[in-house]
Amino acid sequence: MKFAHLCLLFGVSVRNNKLRDEILPMETNRLHAFLKQHHLFCILVSASIFLFFFELGSRSFEIKDARRFAEITQEMIQGGSWLVLHKHGEIYMNKPPMLMWLIALFSSIGHQVTPLTARLPSAIAGFSSILVIYYFTQKFYNQRAAFIAAIILATSHRYFWYGRSAFPDMLFTLFITLALFSFYLGYKQNKEFYIGMHLSMFFATLTKGPLGIIFILSIIVAFLAFQRNLKTFKELKWQWGSILIIIMVGICIAYCLKVGFEPFITAIKREFLTRVNKPVNNGEPFYYYFVNIWADFLPWSLFIPLAAIYAYKKWRLGDEYITFIFCWAILVFTILCVAKAKHPRYMLPLYPALSILMAALIEDTLKESVILPSWLRSSVRWIIFTMIGLTAILLVIVPAYFFNYSWVGIFVSLIILLIAMKVFFFLRQKNGLVNMYFAMCMLITVIGWGIYVHCLTIHSRNETFGTKLTYAIEKDLGDLNTYHICGYELGGSLWNIVNMSLNMYVPMINSIQELKAFMNAPDHKPLCIVEKKIFEKIKDYVLDDSLNTLSVCTTKRQVTLIFKRNNHTDSMRPVYFEIPDIKN
DSSP states (O other), X not given: OHHHHHHHHHHHHHHHHHHHHHHHHHHHHHHHHHHHHSHHHHHHHHHHHHHHHTTTTOSOSOSXXXXXXXXXXXXXXXXXXXXSEEXXXXXXXXXXXXHHHHHHHHHTTTTSOOHHHHHHHHHHHHHHHHHHHHHHHHHHTOHHHHXXXXXXXXXXXXXXXXXXXXXXXHHHHHHHHHHHHHHHHHHHXXXXXXHHHHHHHHHHHHHHTTHHHHHHHHHHHHHHHHTTOGGGGGGSOHHHHHHHHHHHHHHHHHHHHHHOHHHHHHHHIIIIIHHHHSOSSSBOOTTHXXXXXXXXXXXXXXXXXXXXXXXXXXXXXXXXXHHHHHHHHHHHHHHHHHSSXXXXXXXXXXXXXXXXXXXXXXHHHHTTOOOSSTHHHHHHHHHHHHHHHHHHHHHHHHHHHHSSXXXXXXXXXXXXXXXXXXXXXXXXXXXXXXHHHHHHHHHHHHHHHHHHHHHHHHHHHHHOHXXXXXXXXXXXXXXXXXXXXXXXXXXXXXXXXXXXXXTSOOOEEOSHHHHHHHHTOTTSOEEEEEEHHHHHHHHHHHOOTTEEEEEXXXXXXXXXXEEEOOGGGTXXXXXXXXXXXXXX
């Protein structure tokens, strides 16, 4: 019986091994077939993850607006008020709460707002917009054009930068993009997609107010007017829009019951109407974006005028998809130019449309389609040749710049250049010259942004004020939790940096009497942070034999820490960090 049982087990084992040997090649073949069919999508996902998430949380909070939204979220988590936002204990009504809610959601895992959790909503929104652009361009154009559009968008200067920053504009761009493509899907295929348009408008309003509705509906009306089909506007499932409007009104009423109707109306006028007519800040002339877009959309800026001409020609020929994207670009750009309040990040909703128009032009050039006028195609080719020439120069110069010893940098540059040439000549056998040049431009742009991010990370760790302040306190004074920390007449910008760097709300002292009482209180271990120029004025009134100081200085910011003298710090002398403080 035992022998028969062993034979049976052996037979089952052999059969299982045969099945495994048959299944494994099948799975491998399926994976190979998937990668072959979707290789551009896999490359896009890998490149986008690298661009938006590589060392995302490594930089400290040094940018004004990034600190503002992070600190509001920190107060929201600590105070438990998720509807009415606060900044420094005062009600904050300048922006809707969507970004802060998402930051709080990610920060709730570790119960604190960090540079990573503050930037995650923007990074996820930027990555999601890339996938949305790829999906819809592939659906209504072709796969290679979709890949080119997504890569152009991901590697454009401002889109890449704000995808790694704690601002609401990237979320706003995602919802605008989803709303417009949901409309187009409903218009071309199934009217049920109009529900997605209304939901996206709802979330866009929760992110930046009524501007999202103006952008979306203006583009839709302009497109339907061009198509001479305005009657479709009545078929956009407005019952769903009405439901969402009722929900939005309910949220506003609940908000007004807490803060009052008059402050709410004043905030709406200030943030919406005043920014259009007489902005308090960011006021610029109407031609501001005509000048700035060339730097903001690097390295693809040279394609902008050619893409505009190409889109106009396609509209005249009746290309419906390009007409829709062209309306998107023109309406957003026009509205932004009319509004007197201007900022580079306000342009983000334009960039998806601009990327698609460029991709369509480049795709037609690469596959040598007939493009009228004929000089458009030759111009695109020459721009690609120019870009690859500049790329070759950077391949030689950049490594030599990064290494301390010039001969090492030159050697590395030559090795990189030889490898690039070898790859180029190998791939040229299978692809056309212009195709290969453009592929190398995209690849090196992705790598270049990665190097840039890493350089910023190194700078933030070694040279920014917030990082140095935390390092100085922890190294020379010990555990922060053992101190009762306050600030004395810190400026708003510096106070924000201190709060976010120390991950706590630092209360303010505004008189010398209060400062002396705080430093001499017997029931706690005091630590006061004072700007150095103010400390020089008050030190004769405050310091005594029981106190010691520690100075942390950079080029732009200098503070003095006042704390109780302990036995192990009797011989301590002021410590100075003289480090360039470059705003990243």
